[in-house]
Amino acid sequence: MDETAVALAEGVPEVVPRFTRLAANDDSHTLIFLDDTSLVSRRAEEMTLSSLGRLSASIAHEIRNPLAAIRYSAQLLAESPDLNAEDTRMVEIINNHCVRLNDIVENILQLSRRDRSRPEMLDLNDWVLRFVEEYSESNDIGDDSLRAITQARAVEALVDPQHLQQVVWNLVQNALRYGRMPGEPARVMVIARNATEQGPPLLEVVDRGPGIPPKVAAQIFEPFFTTHEMGTGLGLYLARQMCDANQATLEYVPVPGGGSCFRISLGASVRMAASA
Ligand SMILES: Nc1ncnc2c1ncn2[C@@H]1O[C@H](COP(=O)(O)OP(=O)(O)OP(=O)(O)O)[C@@H](O)[C@H]1O
Ligand SMILES: [Mg+2]
Structure with a gap:
């Protein structure tokens, strides 16, 4: 045939x-x-x-x-x-x-x-506060600063908390490693943002480092792409895969005035929760 x-x-x-x-x-x-x-x-x-x-x-x-x-x-x-x-x-x-x-x-x-995702309804405000506390306790961040930014209203999202922990851990490690101007301490924020009419709830990791040139940014989510001599180049690849497994997306957004923002959009999860 x-x-x-x-x-x-x-x-x-x-x-x-x-x-x-x-x-x-x-x-x-x-x-x-x-x-x-x-x-x-x-x-x-x-x-x-x-x-x-x-x-x-x-x-x-x-x-x-x-x-x-x-x-x-x-x-x-x-x-x-x-x-x-x-x-x-x-x-x-x-x-x-x-x-x-x-x-x-x-x-x-x-x-x-990664595909064994166990989603739970979380308030991202509480979650980012706990994350920053835990990260700062278990890593010596020296002069660098790591801050949680929360909102007045609860930021609800349906996601596997362990997966979210691994993703944000990778992003914060990157921000502290690459997101600094020469000779200056890193200033990193983990931000929870409410859903709006236009978009889903967000979790962002933002630094005020040099940002990522477009040519490099096009490759950062590829497995084994690294600019660091001791890096494996799997951190962002893995983070994106875990987001996929939670119906979330992870993207790089340049910060106006310099710096990097890694944005997790948890939209699909919330739509699923709303219709459940
Ligand atoms: N916040 C950031 N600012 C500037 N560049 C970044 C940032 N985060 C990632 N990058 C760039 O993206 C590349 C890939 O990051 P990824 O986390 O996948 O691997 P890695 O950090 O190099 O290695 P590993 O995570 O295995 O230690 C980095 O080598 C770096 O060039
Ligand atoms: Mg990394």
């Missing part, structure tokens, strides 16, 4: 026609099926992606143990009194790269867990 796709009209998806006789040995009535090729190829792509995802997650999982053993041995070696300066430097390099590999492995494992 010829499976050539045909375009029935301009601007509509191509279809593959299939013909079936309605009754055996009777050519008078024929049923015609038109299969939408874009749907078929999208399904094939999804299947390839999910099996690739499972494969990489199992490889990542298997790498974890030998990697931990290499790292532990390197740490023990570093404590040896017989090491000269050059050897100490080599052990340090092994250790740094183990940390980096471990980050990649953890990110890939997180990615494979």
Whole structure:
């Protein structure tokens, strides 16, 4: 059977026609099926992606143990009194790269867990306050500032709080790392914004650093794109995937006057909640 796709009209998806006789040995009535090729190829792509995802997650999982053993041995070696300066430097390099590999492995494992989203109705005002407190307690941010900006009215959104935590954690880490002018402390804000008639509730991470040039901005959500020597380039890719899994979107918006804004729009979730 010829499976050539045909375009029935301009601007509509191509279809593959299939013909079936309605009754055996009777050519008078024929049923015609038109299969939408874009749907078929999208399904094939999804299947390839999910099996690739499972494969990489199992490889990542298997790498974890030998990697931990290499790292532990390197740490023990570093404590040896017989090491000269050059050897100490080599052990340090092994250790740094183990940390980096471990980050990649953890990110890939997180990615494979992303579709198990457990959405809850949250007030983003409370959430950003708690997030900033927790982040500042568990990281030494020195002279940098990290502030939560809340609204007078509750900012309700339906989202998996753990996923949101991972996404915003990545964005804040980036903002503190890249979002500073040379020699100055970083000033980072995590902002909750109410839904309006025009748009959904938002959660933004804003810094007053140099911003991202358009050519670089076009690539930042690609896996493994990084401008940092120790970065894995998976942070933003992972953050966007997690937003997708929560029917949210993540985009980069340049800040007028300099700086970066990473905006999470939680619209679809709220529409779902409203109709539930
Ligand atoms: N707030 C920001 N200001 C300026 N550049 C940024 C900002 N956030 C991200 N970038 C740019 O986007 C790139 C990709 O970020 P991403 O978080 O995906 O990876 P990474 O930070 O390089 O590595 P990792 O997150 O694995 O440590 C960064 O290397 C940096 O060039
Ligand atoms: Mg990052």
